[in-house]
Amino acid sequence: MGNLTLPLIDPASDRAVFKQISDHLRGEIEAGRLQPGDKVPSESQLIEHYGVARMTIRQALRELQSEGLTVAEHGRGVFVRSRPPVRRLGSDRFARRHRDHGKAAFIAETEGIGGKPSVDSIQVDETQAPADIGDRLSLGSDARVIRRSRRYLINGHPVETAVSYIPAEIARGTQISTPDSGPGGIYARLEELGHRLDHFDEDIRARMPTRDEARALKLPPGVPVFHLVRTAFAEGGRAVEVCDTVMSSDAYVLSYHLPAR
Amino acid sequence: MGNLTLPLIDPASDRAVFKQISDHLRGEIEAGRLQPGDKVPSESQLIEHYGVARMTIRQALRELQSEGLTVAEHGRGVFVRSRPPVRRLGSDRFARRHRDHGKAAFIAETEGIGGKPSVDSIQVDETQAPADIGDRLSLGSDARVIRRSRRYLINGHPVETAVSYIPAEIARGTQISTPDSGPGGIYARLEELGHRLDHFDEDIRARMPTRDEARALKLPPGVPVFHLVRTAFAEGGRAVEVCDTVMSSDAYVLSYHLPAR
DNA sequence: CAGTGGTCTAGACCACGCG
DNA sequence: GCGTGGTCTAGACCACTGG
Numbered sequence: 001m002g003n004l005t006l007p008l009i010d011p012a013s014d015r016a017v018f019k020q021i022s023d024h025l026r027g028e029i030e031a032g033r034l035q036p037g038d039k040v041p042s043e044s045q046l047i048e049h050y051g052v053a054r055m056t057i058r059q060a061l062r063e064l065q066s067e068g069l070t071v072a073e074h075g076r077g078v079f080v081r082s083r084p085p086v087r088r089l090g091s092d093r094f095a096r097r098h099r100d101h102g103k104a105a106f107i108a109e110t111e112g113i114g115g116k117p118s119v120d121s122i123q124v125d126e127t128q129a130p131a132d133i134g135d136r137l138s139l140g141s142d143a144r145v146i147r148r149s150r151r152y153l154i155n156g157h158p159v160e161t162a163v164s165y166i167p168a169e170i171a172r173g174t175q176i177s178t179p180d181s182g183p184g185g186i187y188a189r190l191e192e193l194g195h196r197l198d199h200f201d202e203d204i205r206a207r208m209p210t211r212d213e214a215r216a217l218k219l220p221p222g223v224p225v226f227h228l229v230r231t232a233f234a235e236g237g238r239a240v241e242v243c244d245t246v247m248s249s250d251a252y253v254l255s256y257h258l259p260a261r
Numbered sequence: 262m263g264n265l266t267l268p269l270i271d272p273a274s275d276r277a278v279f280k281q282i283s284d285h286l287r288g289e290i291e292a293g294r295l296q297p298g299d300k301v302p303s304e305s306q307l308i309e310h311y312g313v314a315r316m317t318i319r320q321a322l323r324e325l326q327s328e329g330l331t332v333a334e335h336g337r338g339v340f341v342r343s344r345p346p347v348r349r350l351g352s353d354r355f356a357r358r359h360r361d362h363g364k365a366a367f368i369a370e371t372e373g374i375g376g377k378p379s380v381d382s383i384q385v386d387e388t389q390a391p392a393d394i395g396d397r398l399s400l401g402s403d404a405r406v407i408r409r410s411r412r413y414l415i416n417g418h419p420v421e422t423a424v425s426y427i428p429a430e431i432a433r434g435t436q437i438s439t440p441d442s443g444p445g446g447i448y449a450r451l452e453e454l455g456h457r458l459d460h461f462d463e464d465i466r467a468r469m470p471t472r473d474e475a476r477a478l479k480l481p482p483g484v485p486v487f488h489l490v491r492t493a494f495a496e497g498g499r500a501v502e503v504c505d506t507v508m509s510s511d512a513y514v515l516s517y518h519l520p521a522r
Numbered sequence: 523c524a525g526t527g528g529t530c531t532a533g534a535c536c537a538c539g540c541g
Numbered sequence: 542g543c544g545t546g547g548t549c550t551a552g553a554c555c556a557c558t559g560g
Contacts, residue, residue, distance in 0.1 A: 015534045068469045075538035197521040206467035206510035208329045224485035249467035260458040261358045314550045336557030
């Protein structure tokens, strides 16, 4: 089992056996004797080392997995999790000066950290606004919206899903309701349509993913998501877009600038 | 088992039995037939209903727990999780006009949502700056800092731990290095000392809690944390404080305002 | 006390990966 | 084919909660 320093179970301790085992393994990871990408000893090796039943070992391993420290790969083994490149979302990512350069925010930022950006499953349709979205857009209960759904990937690995809602009255028949929103993205199009943007509000939650989200982002167990809802306001105060995004928490650091005023 | 509509296992399906069971229960929760606070059928009831072994039921229940949908209470049962009151952290929470009113941000905001705020385990000491903190404060490697640790509670339930670091050179011998930082908190004291605050930078991550964090915040399994690191800058650009906080993700929505500039 | 969930055992068969 | 993890069974004893 390599250079690991795994003690034996202390039968006198009142700490559960599986917790003692997960403590040992967690200690090896935190001490760096098990590095990201390293293989954790197999179940059979641990069974032999500790002299316990298989389910006890599995419970210890599940503990580590639910803490986001390891991933199990069927037929290969259990590995210490290695983090993908982290994308930093800065407060100024929607500044007009970036938009004017013609690249959508995601592409520019991802190239900036040396990753290969891509976008897939772009779907655009017109639909009834969900209630919470309608509220944020200050629309009536029967309002129609253009809905743009897409998924963002870095180096082929999905990191974020996003759904934008724009009042149909604004976007219908424009490039916003076509899959390719053009240079600078939909914010550039909104400004061309005369909706000069003034500010954005972002609400951020963190939670465990639903089953669908875990599938769409290929999330291993133990990785939470950021759920970010951004509302874009035009000068004059009208809400012109709501963007509902779900991001893999280990692909992102969100970064904000607050004036002391 | 009440009004629940729990189907039987489909033996023809290739979906694992325990996943079929957790799908059923998840459906009852999402449909609202199991409301927050409701008791999920007991293991023995589920064993009888589905005719499977206990470990299979337990695996299904663990699935729901790791998704943050339920909590198990030893000797009582498994319950649908009910959310505590959510505290919204707004962009303007450190605006000077609030500080001038003399209430620290946490107290004022919590009373605003009808909760009873409290703070405990306040510890203050002087220590060597950890490397990452020293970097953020632009201090040398042997720099000393005043460290202020505390835990915030709403209605007696812990929601956040915070550790502030202030260069010792600034804070030594002032009220900042005493447990009670006085009206308006340490930001008010820093300004009185001539460090007029200009802006704050916040970095936000989400992840599963460590064991220590889960204990300090009494987090049930399946609840991630926000890890927020805020740096306070004085006019002139000097970093005068770093605050490292860990927040229960289901007690908070973070809210930010971004100018379109 | 009865009922609940928490831990643990000692097996079984299966599906996946890799050589 | 062999070793890996994934699922499942059928028991056991324990600790906690509540009447």
